[in-house]
Amino acid sequence: MKKSINIMSVLLLFAFVFQGCEDFEEVTVPNFTVTPETATAKVGEPVEFMVDNAPNFLQFYAGDFGHTYKHRNRTNAEGTVTMSFLNSQKWGLGGNASGTLSVWYSRDYDGSGTPEAVSNATWTEITERFNISTLYDFTFQESGLVDITDLADGNTIYFGFKYFSDNTEDRQPEWYFDELSITMDVEGAPAPLTVASKKEPGFTPVDVLGIESSFNAAKWYFDGGKDHWRMRGNSHKIVNEDWLITNAINLTKVNPDKGTPLKSFSEKLESFTHIYETPGTYTVTLVGTNTTIHGSQETVKELTITITE
Template structure:
């Protein structure tokens, strides 16, 4: 009898332990709530209170750049424009104008060698832009130029070519800054940035007239002024130098991003957010519970109206 009772006790204990393990393996679906005032004023903090926050929680405010529906958008269709700032001085004779031209290539290999530049097919588009012919270093805008016809989903390179074969007169010096490519997308309150001075960045390529001087007769980045500069043919040489972007895809855009509010070990009760423009926004919270046994998620949407 005692032996039978013992066996039953062991069996019951085993079942309980097995159930407990099953419970430990189970990952709970996030069951959080968010409270806030559904009306707000521009530039005034909105306070959000989170009850029963999950292990991880991300917040999409719904304003420009933070919309959940665009979290996976990496390509878009829209009008693509390009602009930059440029200025020149010191050029004499035929070097006073037209030493800077604008080109693009779709078969350049991006290596930054003179051979690669010479082997690529370059198409000139200088006439689309306003290039400075003033004798000063006051930046002039190129204008916001439509380049939508060049957007085909393939990589493209833009090159800013300095060329002078006038070795008698002083060569021009150029300043270059403010490079930007943007896309106007339907329903977006502002253009999306496709490229700028930093992303994807530039390479300078000496094609002809290479000299040993650090900043002589070549494009170089002036860390004091934080601009690109071209010194021209100060050494009285035939000179060809290129400032070329890294590869750009004119249909590629950055996906919208959420704000990570908490990670596994952090506590979260309240947080604040400020809207800079009036409008009605769809707010999205993305919560998830994660363990070594798996992950469960929950997405909750709310609406807020922001007025002036």
């Protein structure tokens, strides 16, 4: 009888420990609340949000431009795509005073940056869409905000800024190039979405004729002191062809909206603030997560706040 009692005691203890382990491994569903101090605020005023029973991790989507929860996974969009850049030139003489810079695009360039790849690619000229500088004082001229939506088909495209002169009688010009901007106007967005800029995805210069020259002459190079691309003037009377080519661009690709992490596992959070810069009604989204080595549970909550002038 005593032996049976001992066996039962062991079994009960084992069951208790097993149940305790199950309870320990269970990850609770976040049950937090976030309450704005006021449902209506003014532009430029800090809005305070009170947090009760904060989860292990909390992420905040303010609902303003670039921080909308519903666009957190958006990597492609449809809209009006525009392109612009700054350009200027000087020192070209005679027949080289104009017409040495042109704009092209290619869908089959391989992006390798070799003269052979540039020569073998199919390039379509679109120079006539842009304002190419005819000034003669290095004052940057705007290309104009040009609609290139017709080129946005979801595939990779490259833009090439081609310098070419086969006039060996007159001095060739020097060009400055800066502030490439490709943006997309999307319905419902208060500002254009950035598709490409002068640093993202960047450029590759290609000297097609392979002219070797000291002091960065007769080729495109990035002038760190001036912080823009430069084609230094050449007075050596040579046939010259040089390309400044963007790295691969997808004209429909956009950056996903991002949330703001408010706390990590070990941090306490009772309140936080956010400032809205534009009037409107915003859907604020809070994503709370409880995470351990045994799993993760998530709760998404929404609230609305109105911002006035």
